[in-house]
Amino acid sequence: xxxxxxxxxxxxxxxxxxxxxxxxxxSPLPRDRYKVIVVGAGGHGLATAYYLGRNHGITDVAVLExxxxxxxxxxxxxxxxxxxxxxxxxxxxxxxxxxxYEGLSQxxxxxxxxxxxxxxxLAQTEHEVRGYLRTARANYLQGVETRFITPEEVxxxxxxxxxxxxxxxxxxxxxxxxxxxxxxxxxxWGYARACxxxxxxxxxxxxxxxxxxxxxRVSGVETTRGAIGCERLAIVxxxxxxxxxxxxxxxxPVESVTLQALVSEPVKPCxxxxxxxxxxxxxxxxxxxGEMVIGGGADGFNNFTQRGSWHHIExxxxxxVETFPMLSRLKMLRQWxxxxxxxxxxxxxxxxxxxxxxxxxxxWGTGGFKAIPGSGWAMAEMVANEAPGPLAAPFGxxxxxxxxxxxxxxxxxxxx
Amino acid sequence: xxxxxxxxxxxxxxxxxxxxxxxxxLRRAGPGTPxxxxxxxxxQRDNPRGVHFERWRHAYGCGKWFLAARCTRTLRVxxxxxxxxTEPPADLAAEPPVDLAADLRAPAxxxxx
Ligand SMILES: Cc1cc2nc3c(=O)[nH]c(=O)nc-3n(C[C@H](O)[C@H](O)[C@H](O)COP(=O)(O)OP(=O)(O)OC[C@H]3O[C@@H](n4cnc5c(N)ncnc54)[C@H](O)[C@@H]3O)c2cc1C
Ligand SMILES: [Zn+2]
Numbered sequence: 141x142x143x144x145x146x147x148x149x150x151x152x153x154x155x156x157x158x159x160x161x162x163x164x165x166x167s168p169l170p171r172d173r174y175k176v177i178v179v180g181a182g183g184h185g186l187a188t189a190y191y192l193g194r195n196h197g198i199t200d201v202a203v204l205e206x207x208x209x210x211x212x213x214x215x216x217x218x219x220x221x222x223x224x225x226x227x228x229x230x231x232x233x234x235x236x237x238x239x240x241y242e243g244l245s246q247x248x249x250x251x252x253x254x255x256x257x258x259x260x261x262l263a264q265t266e267h268e269v270r271g272y273l274r275t276a277r278a279n280y281l282q283g284v285e286t287r288f289i290t291p292e293e294v295x296x297x298x299x300x301x302x303x304x305x306x307x308x309x310x311x312x313x314x315x316x317x318x319x320x321x322x323x324x325x326x327x328x329w330g331y332a333r334a335c336x337x338x339x340x341x342x343x344x345x346x347x348x349x350x351x352x353x354x355x356x357r358v359s360g361v362e363t364t365r366g367a368i369g370c371e372r373l374a375i376v377x378x379x380x381x382x383x384x385x386x387x388x389x390x391x392x393p394v395e396s397v398t399l400q401a402l403v404s405e406p407v408k409p410c411x412x413x414x415x416x417x418x419x420x421x422x423x424x425x426x427x428x429x430g431e432m433v434i435g436g437g438a439d440g441f442n443n444f445t446q447r448g449s450w451h452h453i454e455x456x457x458x459x460x461v462e463t464f465p466m467l468s469r470l471k472m473l474r475q476w477x478x479x480x481x482x483x484x485x486x487x488x489x490x491x492x493x494x495x496x497x498x499x500x501x502x503x504w505g506t507g508g509f510k511a512i513p514g515s516g517w518a519m520a521e522m523v524a525n526e527a528p529g530p531l532a533a534p535f536g537x538x539x540x541x542x543x544x545x546x547x548x549x550x551x552x553x554x555x556x
Numbered sequence: 557x558x559x560x561x562x563x564x565x566x567x568x569x570x571x572x573x574x575x576x577x578x579x580x581x582l583r584r585a586g587p588g589t590p591x592x593x594x595x596x597x598x599x600q601r602d603n604p605r606g607v608h609f610e611r612w613r614h615a616y617g618c619g620k621w622f623l624a625a626r627c628t629r630t631l632r633v634x635x636x637x638x639x640x641x642t643e644p645p646a647d648l649a650a651e652p653p654v655d656l657a658a659d660l661r662a663p664a665x666x667x668x669x
Contacts (some may be wrong), residue, residue, distance in 0.1 A: 382603035391597035395578075396628075441558075441576040444605045444628045450557055451572050484599055541595040 144251050154349055157288035164211075165336035170343055173369035174202045176523060177361060178376055179348045181205030182214040183324075184508065185503055186331035186342075187516020193338040198522035201340040202370075203332075204363060206347030208438030210328030213378050214509065215232060215236050216446075216478035218401050218435040220414055220423070221510040222259045222329035224286045226275050227546050229534035230487060231282040236531060237514025238552070241322060244513060252322045254426070257413050259319035260294065261461070263309035264419040272314040278527040279316075281284070286316045300466050307462060308419055321414060327512055351387040357496035358388070373498045374523050377549060379444065379479030381502035390494045392502070393540050394481045399438040399506050400448035402457075402475035406430030412464070420459030424467075432470060434460060438480060438506055480505045485545035489533040490518055498539075501522050558626070563617040563636050577611035580623045598627055605629050607651055609644045612636070627651045 142148060143162055153161060176192060178185045181203045192198040205211075221241055223234035240247075241254045250307040256390060261267040272288055279286040292305050294313050303310040303539040332342055343365065350362035351373065360369035375384045379396040406429050416423035436456030441447045461468045483489060488511070490501050501519045504511060518531035528536060534546060558571040567573075585597040602608075608628045615619050623641060625634040625648035635648045 224628070380605075382601075383605060391600040392603070393595075393601065395603045396605075407652050415594045441610065441626075442579075442603060442608050442628045443631065445631055447631070449571060541591055 145251070165332040165342050165423040168341050169343070170202065170363075170365055170368055171341065172344070173360070173418075174341070175200035175262065175370065176372045177201075177368065177370040178203045179361070180212070180377035180380075181209040181328070181332070181342060181344065182212045182378060183210070183212075183328050183512035184377065184504065184515050184519070185374070186328055186335060186376075187512050188374055188515075188519040189335045189340055190338075190519045191520035192334065192524060193340065195520055197340045198339055199526055202368065203335065203340065203342045204340070204346045204348055204368075205344045206364075208344055209332055209342060210325055213327055213399075213478040213480060214328050214512070216401070216476055217324055218423070218425070219321040219324050219509055220259060220319075220416070220425070221254070222316050222321060222414075222508075223284050223510070224259075224261070224275060224279055224314060224316045224319070225489075225548055226278050227548060228282060229546050230548055231284050233514045233518060233531050233535075235282070235284050235514075236509055236517065237511045238319065240513035240517065241510075242318075244322075244327070244330070248334050250326065250333055252326045252330050254322040255321065255428075256318045256320040258297070258315065258317045259414040259416065260289075260308050260316075261314040262294070262415060262417045262419075262462075263288075263312045263314070264310060264417060265308040266311070267312050272312070277316055279478070284316070285318060285385070286314055289313050289315045297413055298334070298411055298415055300464055301415070302463055302465055307463070308375050308417075310463070320359045322509075324509060327509075331512075331516075332552070335482065337547055340510065348384065348387070351389075351495070353389075353495055358498045371497060372523055372526070373495075374519060375493075375498065375500045376502070376519070378502060378504065378508070379480050379481050380499065381420070384551065385500065388493060388495045388498050392489070392500075392537075393445055394489070394503055395442055395482055395484055396444060396479050397438045397441065398443040398446065398448040398477040399480045400453055400475060400477040401433065401434075401435040402453060402472050403427065403433050403438065404467070404470040404472050407432070407470065417460065417463055420463065422456045422460040422463075424460060424464065431473065432467065434467075434472075438482065440478075444479055446462065446477045446479055446528045452456040479503070482506075484540070486548045487546035488515070488535055489537055490515065490522065490535040491537040492522070492526075492528065495538070497526070509516070558631065558633055559611060560624060560633055562614040562617060562620070563622050563638055564614060564620040567614070567617050569617065573614065573616045575613045575615040577613055577621065580609040580611045581642065584651050607634065607649060609648075613641070625649075630654060
């Protein structure tokens, strides 16, 4: 039974001690076979399943998750949502995604707490000023609303910032007013709830250990809960993509590294926008609970442990303290890491694979939370039609062989 | 924090003294290489969850490149060796079993991961 979430339901819940809420998604036994199996119940996998049902009427779908739903990078990220990328292909999918976030709470009847509070990317060198002016103009042509703002406007919007360096003075910023944050877990839970309501199966503690094929086409998977057949397979496992690709018999241009983040003790509201400082590799926002949420650059070497190098945290905080002196007085509460999947051009992969009926969605690296709705939309389209649509087409695996990169190493200069 | 020993100058130090340089033992694709071999050399990586052979540079020491075998699942450095080695050394290809009890007895003896 799925209860509709409303103000009335909340009041009823409050009066009955919040004991009457049904499970958000069901926990069924695996069937022998599904039309589509999605591997990985992170945001991208769940959104893929959701749009398969919503846009293409395919509901004979199972989402297999080796751990718990949303326990990968989706539950570990710093939730920045923006679409001010440089290349047209990126802007198309990231802006589609940002636009879907605007209406996602209503669409899912689940509060994902999308907060379009504005994202500011500081320009702290002359080079960065030129870069962001270029991005602002590219965004203008792409129909993405951004503009370059002066140091005075930066100060007005962010009183806690110190403009005058000394090492890296703030020379201006790229400002996207409708960018912001959302509640990461709620995005995964909201999609899961909607998938479950359509009759899809979400199978947790179900690790895929092998991929079965028949005459060059996928026929199913082996899992820790037994073999399950399928007609089509969508691999959406972020840092573990290499392993799944190996099971399916191909290699990827992806390496997995750890990206870390940390939060401070909660303080009173002091900053109501997201600020990113790419030159010094740090970014900052304040959560609804009042914690300062801090992230930085990814670690330098391959790593599957979800534990990062201490000195990266130190470098991030050291750099941010220069621009935000008040941070030096805060105690840090928690620090964690996630295994992110990095490609050479810092753009994702949405692609058919050498195995027929098998599609992969990975390479979102340090910045895929913002892309969950758009990526799910594009992936569902590809799986349903067995061919990439306009959003996914530029992100095919063949772009590496062809030297047709979608270079976002500048737009994604810092992890977010 | 990783601990690495530079095989060139013999210094053992924390990872902040070194710079990681990606996968080792890639065979450079020369002129006339077919596209798929070039793609494999340039982009595709094994990215193992297990023993990874990789390049490091003793950036804040002797400045030289060397190679290391490190487990990406446990962060143990299994050994370092000369950059002039063309094949992954067989004795470093598998991680020895982890003896947690020994770790607890002598925490300083092993590189803290
Ligand atoms: C510290 C940090 C900060 C970040 N900050 C931001 C940010 O501010 N903004 C932004 O846009 N992005 C950010 N990101 C990136 C973002 O988190 C990821 O790009 C995004 O969450 C990826 O989602 P996903 O669904 O692809 O992967 P995941 O959420 O990792 O889901 C993949 C799932 O696959 C499962 N899986 C793996 N192997 C198997 C198997 N064999 N069988 C079954 N299941 C399997 C995993 O358990 C996991 O649950 C950040 C990441 C980190 C780590
Ligand atoms: Zn040395």
